[in-house]
Amino acid sequence: MSEIRSDAAPVLRVRGLKLHYFTSKGVVRALDGLDFDLMRGQTLGLVGESGCGKTTTGAALLGMPSPPGRIVAGSILLDGRELVGMSERELRREVRWSGISMVFQGAMNCLTPVYTVRALMAETWREHRGESGAPAGKTPGRGEASAELEALMRKYVKLVGLPETALDRYPHELSGGMKQRVVIAMALFLEPELVIMDEPTTALDVIVQAQILNLIKSLKKDLGLSYIFITHDLATEAEIADRIMVMYAGKMAELGSNEEIFGGAGTVRGKGRSDSRSESPSGPLRGPLHPYTQKLLASTPRLKKRVSELAFIPGSPPDLISPPPGCRFEPRCPYAKGKCRASEPPVRDVGGGHLVACWKAVEDPEYERS
């Protein structure tokens, strides 16, 4: 097992996590053995195509896989506490929102239209604190809150850049950007250590997107939060994530620091990769090693640099009921050889905690010969 080198204890440690969907057509191995650590105060980006298991990972961490999914193996340690196997009640009262919260994809469009922001937040409080949140003798959820709850709500609404009056607004009175701020406030106000953000900017316009990314960054700094940031867009990960985990077909393809994945200034991407690697095994200017990451990056459009050719990845990800026996990316990989078809590449540390699961990237001698 490759360990991420750091002296600090991770806030989250995931080992051998497997989540399978038990469908009538067979067992879909949506997450098939995932290992990663998240350090306190850091952002881990999860990136990959639709169906690669990014959102499933988020749901697994909250202990709420969507049916017919089930965690079948592995361990999730939040601050050293095992979450796999916890009862639903424990998860709801002690983990969800107070330990790990999540901004779901499209959540801003799922705010109950007949509740004010205050009532919505009070409901979240009731669910996860088990207290009504209303002043003594009052019915909960009618726009009145205990002093403690009210103070918290005000604090967080202001922290996300909204006026306190937003608490009295209904969702339809707010713009898309404001609704997303409300959703973020709701994810933060029970003061979790870890916040999972699933495509929090995808549905927003570019300028609002940039504003929300700025907000997410400044909250991380001010509150010392740790994030898991899920998106299909590598450009957004470049902006927000300290480390990036590239997923493919339910597995980790590559995990590296922002610099390792996106390269430093003046890096030549693609060609000549293996030469520069042998020169400085832990140098920061390597760029991605896995062919999938390389392809994904090459197919990300750039605005400020004119390109005449955008790469794409032919074919589509494999069926996860009967994935290929070797490397899961092999059918679409331009560098695939016999070894890739025969056996699945393990995750290896190529230096400095840069992890990659590819026979070619680790210069496997059998790969070269096959």
Added chain:
Amino acid sequence: MSAPDTARAAPSAAASADEAVLSVKDLRKEFVSKRGRARVKAVDGVSFDLRRGEILGLVGESGCGKTTTGKLIMRLIEPSAGSIVVDGMDTADLGRDEDFAYRRRVQMIFQDPYASMNPHFKIKDVLEEPLLIHGIGSTRAERMKLVERAMEMVKMTPASEYLDRHPHMLSGGQRQRIATARTLILNPLIIVADEPVSMIDLSTRAEILHLMKSIQAQMGLSFVYITHDISTARFFADRIAVMYLGRIVEIGSQDEVIDHPVHPYTRALIEAVCEPESGRVDTIRKLEITGEIPSASDIPSGCRFRTRCLYATEECATLPEPELKDIGGGHMHACRRWKEI
């Protein structure tokens, strides 16, 4: 009508250089709410020319009127004012038969390839339907030949493998190819593509754009590419028009608009885009724009961007709205203070 129009398919470069195949002048569309309380000016004076064989990117945020402009060009809705001239013919004067012919020559690719196909149809039915509607091909065999040819153009080969499938049996990318084939089968002059790749996975997005671009070049088609994503517009379009609150604020070649943007809105839009490069995780971006887009039912006086502009002065509010001005090479913008900022 079923034979391909070869003269149009291969226009000579010299003759086509500046010829406008679509000319939009002072186009306006106002929506009035049920009780007449709000008048929403979705499109508020849009003018541009689409040249033969050109891809024009219409770029802007939600609510800027880009999709309404597309619908107006498609004649799916009637303009409140202004004119749309296609190939020398004003669309306001079209009779019933001419209107029918118009719809054949101006085709649309929709954003959602899942929603824009009848789920009960097989792929061959999806592609045959426009031929039936327009009375092209007298026998089924003849029509199937055209269907197969269109499938070849979008690289869905062998066609026989897909013809009997239903839309849900295809991937998003394949479906968008079929949607493209469905427009090509009518041999159109202009294609309006409204966010054709925004619902497609990034890994295949480029594949679809490449395909559309090569078909466009091969057939000498003209494209209006409507998108919120200025990065794909840079890759796909020849010229870019940036819209804000129902108007074009800047238009020019994609290199000019993106490398030398003039209008403060275009500049803010470009600044806000994330690039796949490292080194920004710990920095808060400076955004040269404030607040949010105002409602189209209450457009600010003077320059409509002034309420969010960092450079706006008293004059920007009181003087009449600045018109598009050419600063050379067809690069036009609507900012009064561009020299000072």
